[in-house]
Amino acid sequence: MSDYERILALRDRQLDFVRALDAARDALDEDGDPQAMFQALAELLCAHLQAEAAGILLLAETSEEIESLVYVGSSQQVAIDLCRQALPLSAPGRLVSPEWAHVLGAHIMLHDAPYPLGALFVARHTPFDDEALDLLRLAESQLDSAVIQARAIWKLAQRNRELEAIYQIDRMRDTMASETELIQRLTLLLLEQFRAELCLFFLSHIDQGDLMMRGVVDKRDLPPDALETIRDLAAQIVIPQVLPTPLIVAELTLLAAPFIVSGVRLGAVVIGRQQPFSLGDHRLLYAMMSQMDSAIVYTRIAMQLAQRNRELETIYRLDRVRDQDIEFDKMLQQVLSELCKAVVCEAGYIMLYKERSEESLELKAITDEGFLAAPENQNYIRHLSRRALERGEQIHEVNEDGAIRSIAAVPLILNERVIGVFGVINSPNARGFNAEDRRMLSAITSQVDTAIFERIERRRMRKLLTRSVDPKVLEHLLLNADEDLLAGERVSISVLFADIRGSTEWAERIPAEELVASINIFLGRMVDVIFKHAGTLDKFVGDEVIGLFGTPLPMKDHALIACRAALEMQAVHQQLQAEMAAQGRELPPIGIGISSGEAIAGEFGPPSRAEFTAMGRIVNLGARLCGAAKAGQVIISPTTHELLAGRARTVELEAISPKGISGPVQIYDLLEVDWKL
Template sequence: MPTDQQDSARALQLVLALDRARDTLHDDGDPNAMFLKLAELLKQDFEAEGCAIVLVAETSDDIECVASAGLPDAVCTQLCRQAMDLPTPAPLPDSRWAYTLGVQIILDDFPLGGIVLVRDSQPFSEQEIARLSLAETQIDSAVIQARTVWKLNQRNRELEAIFEIDRLRDRTANESELISGFTTILLHQYRAELCLLLLTHVDSGEMIVRGVVDRFDLNSPALEHIRRHATDIRIPQVIPAPDGIGDLNLLAAPFIVAGARLGAVVVGRELPFSIGDHRLLHALMSQMDSAIVFSRIYHQLSLRKRELETIYRIDRIRDREKDFDALLQSVLNELCEAISSEIGFIMLYKAGEKGELELRSATVEGQITAPGYQEIIHRIARQAVDQAELVFTNQPDGPVRSAIAVPLILNENIIGVFGALNSTRARGFDAEDRRILVAITSQVDTAIFERLEQRRMRTLLSRSVDPKVLEHLLRRADTNLLDGERVVLSVLFADLRGSTEWAERVEPEELVKTLNLFLGRMTDVIFKYGGTLDKFVGDEVIGLFGTPVKMEDHAFRAVQAGIEMQNIHQELQRVMAAQGRELPFMGVGISSGEAIAGEFGHPVRSEFTALGRIVNLGARLCGVAEGGEILISQNTYQTLDNLIVAEELEDVSLKGIQQPARVFRVVGLKNAQGLPQ
């Protein structure tokens, strides 16, 4: 039986041993190792079969540290939680050992944790109970010391991890590279065997796994279980392991920015997670979520930059490429590159056939015309036209894995379809492809329409206006230029007097030769004064002044042209008379006012002309003009009163004109002093 002196000596030895163990903890030390050493000392001193020290967090009853000497962690936690209710050392009911002794660790009425000793050999004596009470007073101060070190270590751990993330964020803005880097950092910081990083998909909003390291080799149902539980969390917390996997602890935290859920992170390992692990994950998420947001913003800016660069290149192609088919091919190549597709095509409506689309350009023409492809191309193109919006399909099976088509629309008119097949990305054509395609094609359809319109204008006007004027009109790219519109203009009619009898007197070859000479010289004069050649009707020449090129002085230009035409015609008569040839006299009629000008006719055969009362009036004035005369309407005269010399004739009743018309005969132009030239 030990004496009181021996008990005191043994108690002193225990206190000194505990004190030495506590002194081994430095600022850069491991508190867990210190508490494990304390547990080993207590086990040895009390000749116990096991000892456990469990500490709880400052702000909650979560377990912060488990130090076990000879006991499983789960048993330690269970017994020490019971011991936390014992203000003094006392036995604990447990059938696994004959004798169990526990006591709470407390300081200034704040519970810090619990201590448990177990053995089968003999009951705990009163001296041992007193010695455990004394040991508790040493251990509580060790807890305070450890917490200081823990906080410092935790802060260093957080700063180290944050620094790693910050360096990663500075190194790359690519989302995939960020995810890979985050996974590596989390595995290292938590010594984890499992790491899942989930992000919401930009298209569907579904939470999908973007990064995974799984050393547990979990099956698909187990991973889906983890994904489902991680989707709903709001704060870092432990989530349940899948059924049948008992040695896996899971800690998850959400990516939430401005109330929007971006995703979640899950780390897994066999060891339980401490409160420090929770804090670390919370600190990491505040850095990782901002990096993900920045990455997505950067990605959107990159897409916008790619979109603008593509539009710029298409704009340059439009300015550079003169050949329409080459233009389509170059534009198609740019579109396919922008959305990363293997095959692309452009279909346009055939001229005059609104219901039938024609393949005008393709990147892989031999493949695109194969039966399997042709059916899909026509179906998705027709669908885009019928719905007047972008359509797409993604299906993993078959030669066509994905397809997308968008109508080319301008001024609410569909002019064709752009389509692409087989995205080079595994998920097919996504929302980013669709956004960029809609933005780019809004420029493409303009380019195509302008070139089509220019081709139409060139075809229609190449023989009607001076080539320099035509190029000026084409550079303006005015898409409404040929559409019908009300304009104020002057119309000039000039034809030969007695041409029917003359045609009967001369040989056909002479007739053709003379008429071609006459019509050519008259056309040159119309072009000289900026007019448009409307048409030839037999030996009659019709010129328009004021359309399609607008001009304020259209009436003056028309009269100038009429005077020069008469002068040139009289010179032609003298030359031909000297050759023994005949050219009849010519009369000219000019009328000014409002008319409707534009393209009239059928797509197969159309012309640019003007319709209206003043056109009819000009024709009638020409019909009553004598050879060598220039007759003008009242509107024309009133417009040019200060610029020309004219004589008013008697009012004339003209066919198709209800009231007698005031008619003026042009004598000449006035000079700067207002006198006849």
């Protein structure tokens, strides 16, 4: 053969090789995975270079990890070693291998790229001629574009596949009414996307944390022990991966991925099929998991919000029961009825603790007395309730046999004192009352404790005194009172009267709306001072405010405290005057009168309009002293002056003869007071 014919034959051979390489590019499978194409290219290298083995390795785009590896006539490890050996080559060249006498290798490199895309090799026991080396150079020059093309097509197809799955998951999240329904739909979606024969959806139990099977499609009808083995394997993984296949399902390939959100394991997904999972499948599952975990968390949060709404609705209904003026036992029965609506059960009960009785618990209400018909049931309920009382915490038990399959008992605690127990019997769930049920019990009974089981008298005290004393003082009174503080009794107190000087003329000078607004601000500031000093707001009389010190909260130094409050009221009022003046508004000064001594304090008036107030000579005297006080002045009575015992600086004024008070009364102008404790 002449040189010309030899060159022509070489060009024909190279052209055939290029055509074959080009045809191999069309070997992408329908999901865009390049593995099939590169497998065809490896086989093509073997055929055209008459090699006994060939391999192509592609590196990941962002690391030195292997993205894809295909090989013919070689083991996986040998193929990796030879391709790694070819990576640093600047041009096609010879490699060293103990398996073959002659090996050619080349990197796959884009023009001007800093790093290779991968590498390839061909091997045989007979030498390669120069034509083979030329063909290898030709293959290397064609493979770079094949890699880029394959990656572009694969990425586009893969992205479309992922976006479609993510879109469906997003729609499910927005439309599913419950976690169970969401899991069922997600299970079917996984089955469809991966053409799987097996799909298992595991989620951690909200109470025990065990991995429970919540969704399953099993076309192989696997036995329970195989499913348990798969569950145990899935519970250990921390990244998406192929699971070791149990012998009983050896023909299946299992791909699993965990649900982990903020370091907390929610569960796992396992899909299985006979065909191995491709790189695209791995990436699709990863993309779907990132959406499914948030969908599950979103659904759980939505369910928790719905649960909180049910709690609030129940508490609102309990408040309505509390506000009804009905007999106590009937009130308890209504409360129990509302509680059993909130926590689904066959029966509920309320027992109250009687500290000094032989029977420590007294049944006060039950929705189904049939549970108490059998003595063993009654004894069991009482025993569990006593345990809840002794421990001071909720107790939950589940029984396999008997009329009482599940029961939860919650202590009722008022002011840190256990007073009773609320219980629910037989949840419709096989595992008993779940965490949401028990949280509902605790949340609601915490309201029942204070809203229902306070003594009727103390509830009346709370209603009457809420507007009259500071909330902290009120809680102190309710906590420590051993008797009804609202009953009329003689007490030693100080009464403070404060009103605006010249309010009649002032009211005629300004618009009515401004008058009302100004007086409301004034009264609010004065009440704040009274409450600050643990005083009691008696009432408002127009622009006058009346405060009591020493009732219903006893005070040893009520006169001193009242005087401190009076001086602070003058200071606060002067500050308020300055604020209103800056706004171009007028607020006249105030005068204050304080009287100390014995008075009758308690609840006066019919139930519908009852008020806590004080009556007696010192109350009348306090009003007269207030009337005698000049602008910015605090006038105190002789008894108040005496009780101060040198702890204040005063100026003795001329005695007055107040209307309705027998004889002249010596009065004092209060200038300073001892602020030390």
